[in-house]
Amino acid sequence: MLSGTAASAASSGAPTILVVGDSLSAEYGIARGAGWVNLMQQTITQSGFDYNVVNASISGDTTSGGRSRLTPLLERYRPAVTILELGGNDALRGIPLDLTRKNLLEMIAAARKTGSRVIVVGMRIPPNYGPDYSEQFFNMFSVVAKQEKTGYVPFLLAGVIEHPDWFQQDQIHPLAKAHPQILQNVWPTVKPLLKPVGKPPAKAADSRTPKSGA
Template identity: 60%
Template sequence: MDVDMRERMTNSRRRQWLAALGITLATAVMTAVPAHAQSGNKPALLVLGDSLSAEYGIARGTGWVSLLQDRLSKERFDYSVVNASISGETTIGGKTRLPDLLKRHKPAVVIVELGANDALRGFPLQTTEANLRTIVSDAQRAGATVLLVGMRIPPNYGQDYTERFFALYSKLAKEKRAALVPFLLDNVISRPEWFQTDRIHPTSAAQPTLLDNVWSQLKPLLKKAA
């Protein structure tokens, strides 16, 4: 099999995965991972995401957000992780929920992993961008450092829509001076064996790679424990 053919097959699997992801994320039952209470006087690290951060279809405690707590401890960063991710979440849902989360947890860092559901439902990009801008702004006004996590979608609504959706993450990160993970599923989407039988959601085996993608941008934002 030549290189071009392998690349076409990889791109085809990627499009199939993303198309299926759109159906599942848009129709998923709104179930959330229970938020972990802040431990002692540790600053909170809040994750506001969708099913890719909510341990969809895998055992509790094996998702990348759960692994993040272990990584923080190992690297001597004294934070308490609060996973406020919900399967099927949109940016309007995240924007609506965030004020209460900020009030309750007073996070030092907020990771925002939202937007794919908006685009896969064909929501206007201006609306998604405005919601994400509000989320980032609200978190920053509350004193939190923000890490924005980007996503890609299939060209269901045309290549222009697809590219502008992907670009809005870097645009917002630059505008709001927030850190950016360009694509959460980098180094995962090309590995079909790392997906559940639905061929949509990553398995537990893929979670360390998801964490690595986030960690490279998150680590510079953290403060070491005394």
């Protein structure tokens, strides 16, 4: 399901930022408009940029689901920037890392074919899945981002996971009060890719070497 910003993006001449994610981006369990994606739209406007954010995130989605629905989204919106926030549900469902990696690579390639810059958003999983697997999963995102020279957010929930009271009862999905911090994790990677009104875009801003760590 697309957010309320989708309609304006479809009719406006402003470039689009497309967010393809799961429940962490789809405002699961919180009021509509309180999630980090909508907060990013507000920040973009307040910062003097002219972009429309389309939130194409679906709760429970995996990289396979994202890959299967990405092409129509790219054809419809021709995004200037595509943010891929997927993979957490792959791990929770025991999907092999090789398949998750393959799906991410295919989504990056598809987005770039339309001229979109790409940001990969990293995620961690609980250590009870095994320390080796958990570390391999976390490192996969940085390896893909470095290999493909995309923008990279090391860990979507950095600064949030340390606060159990910022989570809903399931201790998986953040409360609304956590989403400003989530935006702070994403915004420094998004902002350099944006074109100020009346100015040319930064050159190859999504090809910097990704940061390490969370």
